[in-house]
Amino acid sequence: MPLTGTLETLPLHELLQCLEQYKKTGLLEFQHEKSTTTLWFEEGRISGFAANDPPSRLGQFLLSRGRIDEQTLQRALSLQAETGDSLGAILIDSGVISEAEVNRYVVAKAEEAVYRMFEWTDARFEFNHDSQPDPDLVKLDLRVGNLLLAGAQRSDEMNRMRRTLDNPNIVLCHTERPLVKETASSDMAKRVYDLIDGKRSFGEILLLSRASEFLVTKFLYELCRRGVIRIKSIEETAPAPGTSEVCCKLAEELASRGDFDAALDILNYDLSKHPDDAILMKTLSKIEAAYLAEAYCKLIQPHMTPVTLCDRDSIESVDGLQSEEFYLLSMIVNNDWNVESLVQLAPMYEVDVIRSLKRLLSKGFIKLEEPNSAEDQAELQIDKAFDEMIVEDNTQIDRPE
Numbered sequence: 001m002p003l004t005g006t007l008e009t010l011p012l013h014e015l016l017q018c019l020e021q022y023k024k025t026g027l028l029e030f031q032h033e034k035s036t037t038t039l040w041f042e043e044g045r046i047s048g049f050a051a052n053d054p055p056s057r058l059g060q061f062l063l064s065r066g067r068i069d070e071q072t073l074q075r076a077l078s079l080q081a082e083t084g085d086s087l088g089a090i091l092i093d094s095g096v097i098s099e100a101e102v103n104r105y106v107v108a109k110a111e112e113a114v115y116r117m118f119e120w121t122d123a124r125f126e127f128n129h130d131s132q133p134d135p136d137l138v139k140l141d142l143r144v145g146n147l148l149l150a151g152a153q154r155s156d157e158m159n160r161m162r163r164t165l166d167n168p169n170i171v172l173c174h175t176e177r178p179l180v181k182e183t184a185s186s187d188m189a190k191r192v193y194d195l196i197d198g199k200r201s202f203g204e205i206l207l208l209s210r211a212s213e214f215l216v217t218k219f220l221y222e223l224c225r226r227g228v229i230r231i232k233s234i235e236e237t238a239p240a241p242g243t244s245e246v247c248c249k250l251a252e253e254l255a256s257r258g259d260f261d262a263a264l265d266i267l268n269y270d271l272s273k274h275p276d277d278a279i280l281m282k283t284l285s286k287i288e289a290a291y292l293a294e295a296y297c298k299l300i301q302p303h304m305t306p307v308t309l310c311d312r313d314s315i316e317s318v319d320g321l322q323s324e325e326f327y328l329l330s331m332i333v334n335n336d337w338n339v340e341s342l343v344q345l346a347p348m349y350e351v352d353v354i355r356s357l358k359r360l361l362s363k364g365f366i367k368l369e370e371p372n373s374a375e376d377q378a379e380l381q382i383d384k385a386f387d388e389m390i391v392e393d394n395t396q397i398d399r400p401e
Contacts, residue, residue, distance in 0.1 A: 002126050002127060002128040002129075002130075003126070003127040003128075004124070004125065004126045004127075005124075005125060006122060006123065006124050006125070006276050007120060007121070007122050007123050007125065007276075008121075008122045008276060010125075012117060012118060012120065012151075013148050013151070013152070015028075015125065015127075016144045016147065016148060017144060017148065019041050019044055019127065019144070020044040020045070020143075020144035020145070021044070022044070023043045023044040024041050024043075024044055024127070024129060025041055025042050025043055025129060026040075026041055026127055026128055026129035026130070026131055027039075027040055027041075027127070027128050027131035027132075027133065028040075028041060028125060028126075028127045029125065029126050029127075029128075030117070030120075030123045030124065030125050031123060031124040031125075031281070032117075032120055032122075032123035032124075032275065033271060033275050033281075034053070034284075034349060035051060035052055035053035036051065036052050037049075037050070037051040037053075037113065037117065038050040038051070038134075038137070039114070040133040040137055044144065045141065045142065045143060045144070046114070046140055046141075046142040046143075046144065046147065047139065047140055047141060047142075048133050048134075048137035048138065048139060048140060049110040049113065049114060049137060049138045049140050050134060050136065050137050050138065051113050053349075054346075054347045054348055054349060057347075058087050058088060058102075058105065058106060058109060059073045059076070059077065059087055059345075060210055060347045061105060061108075061109040061112075062091075062097070062105060063210050063347075064188070064209065064210035064211040064212075065105070065188065065211075066187045066188065066191070067097060067101070067105070068091070068096060068097070070331070070335065070345055071335070072091075072096055073345055074337060074341050074344070074345055076090045076091055076094070076096075077341075077344045077345070078341075086136075088102040088103075088106060106138050107138065107139075107140065109138075110138040110140055111140065111142070112212050112214075114140075114142065114147065115147075115150065115151055115154055115214070116212070116213070116214065117151075118151035118152070118154060118155045119154075119155065119158055119213075119214070120275075121275065122275045122276040123275065123276065124276060124278070154214060157214075157218065158214060158217065161217050161218060161221040162217075164221055164224055164225075164231075165202055165217060165220060165221060165224070167202070168201060168202050168203030168206070169201050169202070169203065170201060170202040170231050170232075171198065171199065171200070171201055171202075171231070171232040172196045172198075172200070172201075172202060172205065172220065172224075172229050172230070172231060172232065173196060173197070173198035173229065173230060173232045174196055174198070174228070174229055175227055175228060175229060175230050177226070177227050177228050178228070179193055179223075179228055188209075188211060189219060191209065192205065192209050192211070192216055192219055192220070193223070195208050195209060196220075196229055198232055200323070200326075201323065202220070203323055204323035204326065204327075205220070207323050207324065207327055207347065207348075208323075208327055210347050244270060244274060244277045244279045244280050245279065247266050247267060247270040247280065248267070248279055248280065248283040250263075250266060251263035251264075251266050251267050251283060251287060252283065252287070254266070255287045255290060255291075258294075260287065260290070260291040260294070261355065261358075263287050264284070264287060264288065264291065264351070264355070267280060267283060267284040267287065268284070271284060288351045291351060291354075291355075292350065292351055292354060295354050295358065296354075299358065299361075300339055300354055300357055300358060300361075300368065301339065301368075302338065302339050302340035302343075303338055303339070303340065303370075303371060304338060304339050304368040304369065304370060305336060305337065305338045305339075305368070305369050305370075305371070306328075306332045306337075306338075306339065306342070306357060306360070306366045306367070306368055306369075307332070307366060307367050307368070307369050308329060308332045308333045308365065308366050309364060309365055309366060309367060310329070310333065310365055321363075321365075322356070322359070324348060324352055324353075324355075324356040325356045325359055325360055325363075325365075327346065327348075327356075328342065328346060328353065328356050328357060328360065329360060329365055329366070331345070331346065332360075332366060338371075339353075339354075339357065339368075342357070
């Protein structure tokens with residue numbers, strides 16, 4: 001029988017200590033907000049990891065380190081869709097990165113995600129000793145004792161830093177004090193520093209950096225402490241919360257009338273206050289699925305290409321955009337990607353990408369275009385006919401005499 005519960009009733013450190021003490025082997029799965037995180041234990045040691053949230057994906061991790069660019073990732077993801085091979089294997093075969101580097105980054109990505117779990121205030125978990133590990137789990141070798149020590153130190157640091165950077169709507173700006181030469185020599189540090197422009201919020205910088213929330217927060221905190229940057233202003237907006245039953249009922253009523261955006265806003269806000277609420281999670285998943293189905297059917301189809309209606313040079317001066325909208329608009333201005341590619345490349349959940357694109361459409365910042373018509377369609381038909389010929393030819397060859 002599996003062991004189930006929440007981190008509110010059984011804190012993470014106690015749960016991990018218990019599995020280590022009794023040398024348990026099995027699968028520990030967490031549901032936290034929209035993400036699922038899996039740890040594989042062997043004799044009380046953490047030996048495997050998997051997660052489905054965007055920051056945990058290898059492609060996003062490599063982008064944050066400046067190891068690949070978005071064009072390289074998009075080509076690799078397209079090839080992955082055709083072949084089914086792992087992203088790491090594709091990047092290795094194409095000569096973009098070595099096998100040793102991929103292995104190192106995969107482990108670093110997994111360890112970073114494990115440490116991020118110590119920032120959770122609540123999540124549901126289930127440990128099942130009868131489960132078998134997925135062969136695609138990232139192989140780790142972490143002792144729980146070492147993990148708990150590092151996790152506690154990291155949690156203490158994060159709590160201290162959040163006393164300064166306590167709101168994602170805080171706006172940061174530079175002071176007259178320059179960035180020291182040693183810090184400016186780091187590509188990642190320079191990239192984060194350059195995102196500070198007196199307009200972007202702390203939350204926007206975290207999103208655009210694509211890097212670890214902890215590392216970026218620590219870097220910005222140190223810059224604040226040393227007077228290199230300062231907090232410019234705070235903007236706060238928050239609807240009044242209600243019980244999960246009331247929120248779900250209201251959200252379902254709104255969704256039934258076609259007002260999916262309002263329904264999702266209510267559910268996401270309430271979920272941020274009650275991340276362990278199973279009723280909220282179930283309702284949110286259902287309404288997100290309905291929203292995506294309608295959006296793909298009626299408005300934003302995966303093969304369409306968003307085209308900006310803003311001048312490339314004036315995008316930085318665009319006001320009134322949310323951080324996700326600004327990020328996607330930047331991607332659209334600089335690239336010729338369709339909706340499906342944007343969903344794959346953005347460090348966001350699919351529903352958030354589509355909602356942001358819809359808002360950009362309604363605000364008149366972008367339009368959607370079909371593929372290049374006749375020539376592209378003819379090429380697709382030729383490819384389809386060729387595939388059918390291959391299938392037919394193979395069938396004839398394999399037919400017994």
